[in-house]
Amino acid sequence: MHKLGLIIKREYLAKVRNKSFVIMTFLSPILMVGMVVLIAYLTKVNDSEKKVICVLNESNYFSNDFVSTESTSYVIFQDIALEAAKDSTASLGYYGLVYIPGENDLERVADRSYFYTRDAPSTSVLDGLEAIFQERIQQKRLLDLGVSAKEFAAFDDPYEINTATFSGQQNLKGINEIKAFIGGGFGYLIMMFIIIYGGFVMRSVIEEKTSRIIEVIISSVKPFQLMLGKIIGTSLAGITQFAIWIVSASLLLIAVLFIFDIDPQGLGATANLPTASTAANMAPVAPGDATFQLYVDEFFKIPWVMLICFFVVYFVLGYLIYSSIYAAIGAAVDNETDTQQFIFPIILPLMLAIYVGFFSVFSNPHGPIAVGFSLFPLTSPIVMLMRLPGGIGEGGVPLWQLMTSIVLLIGTFMGIVWLAAKIYRVGILMYGKKPSYKELYKWLRY
Amino acid sequence: MIQYWATNINFLFHSNFFPILNLFKGGFCFLGLISTKIGGLLKHFYIFGKIAYMNNILVAKEVTKQFGDHVALDKVSLEIPKNSIYGLLGPNGAGKTTLIRIINQITYPDQGEVYFDGAPLEAHHIAMIGYLPEERGLYKSMKVGEQVLYLAQLKGLSKATAKERLKFWFERLEIGDWWGKKVQELSKGMAQKIQFIVTVLHEPKLLIFDEPFSGFDPINANIIKDEILRLKENGASIIFSTHRMESVEELCEHIALIHESEKILDGKLSDIKKAYKNNIFEVGLQIGDGEALVGELSEKFQISSAAYDGKAGQLDLTVQLPSDDTKEFLGFVAGKSNINRFVETIPTANDIFIQTVQRKDQDA
Numbered sequence: 001m002h003k004l005g006l007i008i009k010r011e012y013l014a015k016v017r018n019k020s021f022v023i024m025t026f027l028s029p030i031l032m033v034g035m036v037v038l039i040a041y042l043t044k045v046n047d048s049e050k051k052v053i054c055v056l057n058e059s060n061y062f063s064n065d066f067v068s069t070e071s072t073s074y075v076i077f078q079d080i081a082l083e084a085a086k087d088s089t090a091s092l093g094y095y096g097l098v099y100i101p102g103e104n105d106l107e108r109v110a111d112r113s114y115f116y117t118r119d120a121p122s123t124s125v126l127d128g129l130e131a132i133f134q135e136r137i138q139q140k141r142l143l144d145l146g147v148s149a150k151e152f153a154a155f156d157d158p159y160e161i162n163t164a165t166f167s168g169q170q171n172l173k174g175i176n177e178i179k180a181f182i183g184g185g186f187g188y189l190i191m192m193f194i195i196i197y198g199g200f201v202m203r204s205v206i207e208e209k210t211s212r213i214i215e216v217i218i219s220s221v222k223p224f225q226l227m228l229g230k231i232i233g234t235s236l237a238g239i240t241q242f243a244i245w246i247v248s249a250s251l252l253l254i255a256v257l258f259i260f261d262i263d264p265q266g267l268g269a270t271a272n273l274p275t276a277s278t279a280a281n282m283a284p285v286a287p288g289d290a291t292f293q294l295y296v297d298e299f300f301k302i303p304w305v306m307l308i309c310f311f312v313v314y315f316v317l318g319y320l321i322y323s324s325i326y327a328a329i330g331a332a333v334d335n336e337t338d339t340q341q342f343i344f345p346i347i348l349p350l351m352l353a354i355y356v357g358f359f360s361v362f363s364n365p366h367g368p369i370a371v372g373f374s375l376f377p378l379t380s381p382i383v384m385l386m387r388l389p390g391g392i393g394e395g396g397v398p399l400w401q402l403m404t405s406i407v408l409l410i411g412t413f414m415g416i417v418w419l420a421a422k423i424y425r426v427g428i429l430m431y432g433k434k435p436s437y438k439e440l441y442k443w444l445r446y
Numbered sequence: 447m448i449q450y451w452a453t454n455i456n457f458l459f460h461s462n463f464f465p466i467l468n469l470f471k472g473g474f475c476f477l478g479l480i481s482t483k484i485g486g487l488l489k490h491f492y493i494f495g496k497i498a499y500m501n502n503i504l505v506a507k508e509v510t511k512q513f514g515d516h517v518a519l520d521k522v523s524l525e526i527p528k529n530s531i532y533g534l535l536g537p538n539g540a541g542k543t544t545l546i547r548i549i550n551q552i553t554y555p556d557q558g559e560v561y562f563d564g565a566p567l568e569a570h571h572i573a574m575i576g577y578l579p580e581e582r583g584l585y586k587s588m589k590v591g592e593q594v595l596y597l598a599q600l601k602g603l604s605k606a607t608a609k610e611r612l613k614f615w616f617e618r619l620e621i622g623d624w625w626g627k628k629v630q631e632l633s634k635g636m637a638q639k640i641q642f643i644v645t646v647l648h649e650p651k652l653l654i655f656d657e658p659f660s661g662f663d664p665i666n667a668n669i670i671k672d673e674i675l676r677l678k679e680n681g682a683s684i685i686f687s688t689h690r691m692e693s694v695e696e697l698c699e700h701i702a703l704i705h706e707s708e709k710i711l712d713g714k715l716s717d718i719k720k721a722y723k724n725n726i727f728e729v730g731l732q733i734g735d736g737e738a739l740v741g742e743l744s745e746k747f748q749i750s751s752a753a754y755d756g757k758a759g760q761l762d763l764t765v766q767l768p769s770d771d772t773k774e775f776l777g778f779v780a781g782k783s784n785i786n787r788f789v790e791t792i793p794t795a796n797d798i799f800i801q802t803v804q805r806k807d808q809d810a
Contacts, residue, residue, distance in 0.1 A: 006599050014588065212583030216644065219550040219577040220600040429552070431581060442514050 003221045004229050011233025015200065016240060025241050029249035033256055051095040051125060056085040058102030059109045065132050066098075072128060086116055096121060098129060106140045165395070175298055179389035180361045182302065186311045187357060187382035189242075190318055191350050197238035197319075198326035198346075201231055202339065205330030205428070214428045223425040231323045302389045310388055310402075317409045318381030321416050322346060328420035331427030332435045332443075353379035361386040371401060377412035380405045419444065500564055503528045503652050503683040504549065509558035511544055518544040520707040521558070526652075526685060526700070531678055533698030533715070534687040535799060540704045542687045543580065546654055549685075550577050563651060573602040576650035580657045580687075582641050584629045591625040594644055601648040608647065615643045619669070634661050642670055646677060653677060654685045659693060671697070691796035701795065703802055711802050715795070722793045722801065725767040726750075730787030731779060736761035739782055747775060764791070 015021055055066050056077045066074040075094065077085045082099055089097040096117035103109045110133050115121060142152050205227075208214045217226060329342045353373060360369040365387045374384040374397070384405050390396040426443040433439070504526040511519040519541045526532045536542050547553045549560060551572060560567040562574070585593055591612075598608035616622045619639050629637060638661045646653065655674065659667045674697065678684055686697060694701060694715075702712035711718065733739055736754030739761065743749050752763040761783070767775055772788075779785060793801070 003600055006596065010596050014585070018587070207586075211586050212579075212581045213585055215552070215579035215581055216577070216583075216597065216641070217600065218552050219575070219579070220572060220597070223552075429547070446513055 004225050004232075007221065007226060007229025008233040008236070011204065011230050012236050014204075015234055015237035021237070021241070025244050026248075029245055029252055032245075032249050033252040036253065037256055052092075053095050053125070053129075054085065054089045054092075054097045055100070056080070056082060056097060057100045059100050060102075061106055061109055061136060062100060062132070065136060069128075072125070089116070090118065095125070106137060110137055175295070177362050178295075178299070179302060180357075180365060180386045183307070183386035183389045184354075184357060184361075186307070186385045188354065190311075190315050190381050190385070191354055193235075193238060193242065193315070194319055194322040194350060195347065197234055198323045200238070201234045201323045202326040202330035203336065204230055204234060205327050205424075206333065206336060206339075209331065209334065209428055209431070218428065223428065224421045227324065227327050227421060227424050231320065231327060235319060235323070303391055306392065307385075307388055311385060313406065314381035314385055314409070317406075317413050321377070321409075321413050322350075324417045324420035324424075328423040328427065331424040332430075332440060333427075334432060334434070338434055349378040350382070353382035357383045357386045365390055366397070375401065375405050375408060377405075377409045380409055422446075501528060502526055502561075503563055504685075505561040506545070506549075507559045507561075509545065509548060509555045509560065511541075511548065511553065511555050517707050519548075519555070522704065522707075522709045523558075524702055524709065524712065526683060528683050529678065529681055530699045531674070531684045531686055531697045533694045533701035533795075534685055534704065535689065535691070535694060535701055535795070536704035537689055537803070541707045542704055543656065545704070546577070546579075546656055546685070546687060549652075549654065550575060573648060574651045576601075576645040576648065576653045578641060578645040578653075578655045578658055580660070582638075584637055584640060586628070586630040588629060589625075590627050590629060590632070590640060593629065594640060594647070597644045598647050603648050611647050611649075612643070615647065619643065635663055635666050638662055639666065639670075642673070646673075650682065652683050652685065654687070656687045657690070658686070658688075659690070691794060691799055694795045698795075703799060705803050705806060710806050711798075718798060719792055722798045723770075723790065724793070725770050726791040727765050727767065727772070727775075728787065728789045728791060729761075729763050729765060729779065729785070731761040731763075731783040732759055732786055733761050733783035734759055739779075742782075743779070746778065762787075 050070075051072045052075060053066075053072060054075045054077055055062075057063070057066075066076065068074055077088075077097075080088075085097055085099070096115055099114045099116065100109060101112045103112065113133070115126070115129060139149060139152055143149070208217070221229075325346055329339055329346075332342070333339050356369060356373050356379070360367060360373075361383060364370060370383065370387060373379045374387055384397070384402070387397050388402075392399055392402060422444050423440055426446050427435070435443075502525045504524070506522060506524040508521040508523055509519055510517070510521055522541070522545060524545075534542050534545070544553065548555050549567070551567065551569065562568075562571045588596075594612055595605060595608055598612070599605060603611075613622075616625065619642075621636070621639055624632065624636070624640070629640070632640070642658070645655070653674075658670060658674070662670060671693075674684060674686075686694070688694065698715055700713065701715050701718065703710050731739070736752075736756070736759070740749065740752045740754065740763065743752075743763070743765070748766045750764045750766060752761065754761045765775065776785070776788070
């Protein structure tokens with residue numbers, strides 16, 4: 001135990017004193033926040049470029065419909081010929097010209113109207129124009145059927161069905177997505193952590209091999225102790241780094257939002273932390289105050305303590321499984337370029353977990369795919385965490401699934417660590433060999 | 447194993463080599479009998495065997511190790527005497543490193559046993575062994591001082607003791623000012639010195655040096671050689687593994703030859719040399735007519751080479767005699783010339799090595 005402590009301490013210090021590690025620790029939050037600011041800025045710049053569209057209206061319709069908006073403004077031409085209007089639009093450098101011919105019937109007018117531009121027009125501009133025509137035509141058709149304009153306005157109200165659970169609680173639209181998103185945030189955290197720090201573990205093993213210190217060390221400690229110490233030390237360094245990132249990025253983000261006065265609603269998906277505000281932004285409807293309160297209630301009803309406890313369980317087990325595989329890979333190869341063929345099969349289940357999670361858990365948290373992937377040990381740390389914000393038991397994850405998933409995970413953890421330790425033990429003393437999968441299998445029998 | 451030693455000891459008594467011991471003979475034989483009977487049950491409870499184990503720091507018994515289909519060690523048995531330098535020789539890939547790794551408990555034998563200082567090898571013995579591997583290095587980005595402290599602590603030394611001893615060694619090898627340097631700033635030879643210190647710092651009973659001189663310039667190699675000899679004087683036992691035979695001659699009292707996973711020769715270097723000498727002598731003579739003498743000698747003796755410098759009247763030749771009896775030959779040449787040189791050619795470790803390996807290959 002004493003030796004394990006020494007190894008953990010050395011690995012931790014070696015990592016946190018590493019120059020590039022220090023730089024990344026303090027640069028990353030700045031980069032992340034910088035990215036957010038940049039995106040917000042670019043969006044603003046893009047928005048502020050107004051498109052000017054000229055309108056030549058010879059008909060009696062649409063006299064009040066072309067109202068300038070934030071992104072588009074209209075210039076109304078009067079009493080000039082179409083060709084002259086086209087020429088002047090081009091020479092003024094405006095975006096395009098809407099030509100509405102002077103017919104009597106609205107249908108005919110609409111039929112013969114044209115939008116002239118220099119290049120092919122953008123879809124958003126077309127959509128805007130078409131909406132104007134569409135609305136007018138619809139209104140007219142309904143008028144023909146005897147529906148007044150006022151009645152028409154009422155007609156357009158959107159409808160939402162009321163939802164409730166059998167026990168009578170009001171359900172909220174999109175709450176599943178919000179919950180899965182929160183769980184997904186945790187899952188994503190695990191995935192990032194595995195990929196970043198698993199890689200660190202691997203490189204650190206390779207370094208020991210190439211610097212040839214390995215044999216000196218394992219004549220003092222058991223290879224398994226060294227592997228474990230390395231994994232734990234590196235993860236502690238990783239947790240330190242993550243903590244610094246999360247705290248400093250949050251602080252910076254808040255500071256930046258205040259300084260630049262950016263509307264956080266507009267950033268939505270670009271903010272990479274699953275904070276309350278981003279989760280709420282995911283809601284597909286803009287909720288009114290009362291409904292919003294319900295969302296807030298629901299948000300606090302998420303069993304946070306349970307969720308964080310299981311996050312720790314899945315995080316530790318999942319990370320240990322993957323990082324021991326990374327350690328075994330590091331031991332098997334002589335340099336980092338040889339690792340590619342082995343890394344892909346590790347990343348695959350992780351990616352699968354994230355994508356399957358986001359697609360199937362969002363739409364149906366308790367469907368067969370979601371259940372399957374939340375039981376399969378290589379994906380369960382991520383997928384199960386996406387399901388867990390729904391709670392355990394009724395309406396959430398059945399207890400047996402959670403237990404099965406954890407038992408499977410622990411079983412796999414022991415199996416994989418055992419295998420990895422074997423490969424590690426043999427691999428660290430093999431120099432100058434580029435191993436194949438067949439070779440690795442042979443090592444297991446040494 | 448117990449039977450083996452019991453027989454040996456009994457043989458000693460029967461030969462009446464130590465008459466006084468005969469008094470105890472009956473009793474010992476009785477004990478020997480019992481121990482033979484219960485030996486299978488009490489594998490490590492040896493009574494007579496202990497005598498042999500006590501004089502040896504390390505005993506390997508029929509150690510076998512296989513990697514897949516490849517047999518790395520085939521029933522290798524060794525006895526490494528205390529307080530001596532033991533040469534473990536053999537070409538690359540013979541199995542030396544595997545054996546050393548078994549001693550260091552880096553790998554474990556498939557069959558056979560290893561005894562350290564009279565007891566079966568166990569995990570805690572690691573602290574009593576110092577190992578300088580052939581493939582050796584240090585953490586490049588770590589500072590020298592921190593690194594040696596870390597490695598010393600892994601061997602079970604306390605930080606304070608380690609510091610104290612490091613101070614001594616750093617002064618001794620005149621590298622005191624390296625403490626704060628990073629390893630990547632050191633030259634290869636400098637790093638080797640650090641590794642040497644790490645190996646000996648915990649004052650192990652058994653030191654294992656695998657190709658210790660590779661990477662050293664001649665001056666530093668000498669310093670290290672002297673340190674190894676001094677460690678032996680201070681009571682350490684040393685295994686010295688190499689395929690460079692020159693260094694063996696200077697250092698080793700005992701050797702074992704490992705070839706293609708098997709031990710093909712072991713014993714005291716002086717005994718082995720005696721056994722391997724072929725009664726070959728180099729002779730230098732002052733004579734007027736050398737060529738005639740060579741002709742005469744060729745008839746009576748086996749002359750393998752001869753060179754005559756007519757101007758100086760110097761004849762140099764090599765002769766192989768049928769036995770170590772040199773009287774006849776010397777008598778013959780002394781009557782006809784002045785002998786100014788007569789030296790027996792003792793085979794070098796290298797010669798012995800090559801001969802044994804070749805003989806082994808022919809047998810196979």
